[in-house]
Amino acid sequence: MRWTTFGYHHNWDTKLYDEQMQSPFPEDLSILCRLFANVLGYCDFKPEAAIVNYYPVGSTLSGHTDHSEPNKSAPLLSLSFGQTAIFLIGGPTLDEKPTALYLQCGDVLIMSEESRLCYHAVPRIIKTQKNWNSKLTNEDIDDADNGSNLLDMDLFQKVGDSNFWQPFSNYIYDSRININIRQVLNPGDLKLS
Ligand SMILES: O=C(O)CCC(=O)C(=O)O
Ligand SMILES: [Fe+2]
Incomplete structure (x- = not known):
């Protein structure tokens, strides 16, 4: 599995964002994400970081929570393209049994409120298209x-x-692409402290 980032770059070793580590956030992706967030009532959502995950069939993503963002109350948006993923979503601790969903090409998954900090994983990519x-x-x-x-x-x-x-x-034909988009900063903040 490979990935790339837009906006604030997440350092996979330290799990931290850094004010100096940024690339431009694509305007069209930003407009689309703000549209989705607005429809759900998150009218101040600011797309500030995106991870693009490239999953060849056979690759997996192990269970984790996404908690590196200082802002943990803004929703996390996730767009799926290409082949289908089995997505597992559990609870805030590993004690809760996860639910399995299919994420198909064109699906938009929103992790908001309690689900924002829940464990999730991608155990399998299935070739459906x-x-x-x-x-x-x-x-x-x-x-x-x-x-x-x-x-x-x-x-x-x-x-x-x-x-x-x-x-x-x-x-x-042999892969899935997932783009997940986060707001990093708390409302009113202009940079990381
Ligand atoms: O590929 C997915 O649907 C999930 C990706 C994910 O959880 C992440 O990048 O943090
Ligand atoms: Fe995640």
């Missing part, structure tokens, strides 16, 4: 344009060409 339909239709163009006529048609044609997606679809 055979192929991805990358052909775009006129309807997709209308959806993407949303009546604005501002769509970059050259770019749209490029991403509508299945050759463009071939390396991605080859990769995702």
Whole structure:
């Protein structure tokens, strides 16, 4: 399993965030996460750190809690792409028996309130998807344009060409990608103390 980070970088050895260890947080991902959080009533949610986990079929993530963020009351958002994960979610201690869920391509999981600090794990990736339909239709163009006529048609044609997606679809055929997004700072804080 491999991973990369956006925003505040989590140091896997010390389990700490560091003000000096940051990369830009992608604006489109930030907008999407704030939209999800707003719908759930977390109107001040600030996406400040993301971990992108790359799971080839056969890889696992062992049980843990995510408690490195000074802000432990903001929700944690988790987006799943590609092959399906079995996700185990337990309680705040290892005494509680976990519940198993499937996390499929396109699923959005939110860990908020009590579940924010619960143990969780990914014991298995299951190959459930055979192929991805990358052909775009006129309807997709209308959806993407949303009546604005501002769509970059050259770019749209490029991403509508299945050759463009071939390396991605080859990769995702044997893998799952998870992006999980956290707020690090407490409300009102501008940096780590
Ligand atoms: O892959 C997942 O669904 C969970 C990832 C996770 O728990 C983590 O990165 O802390
Ligand atoms: Fe986690």
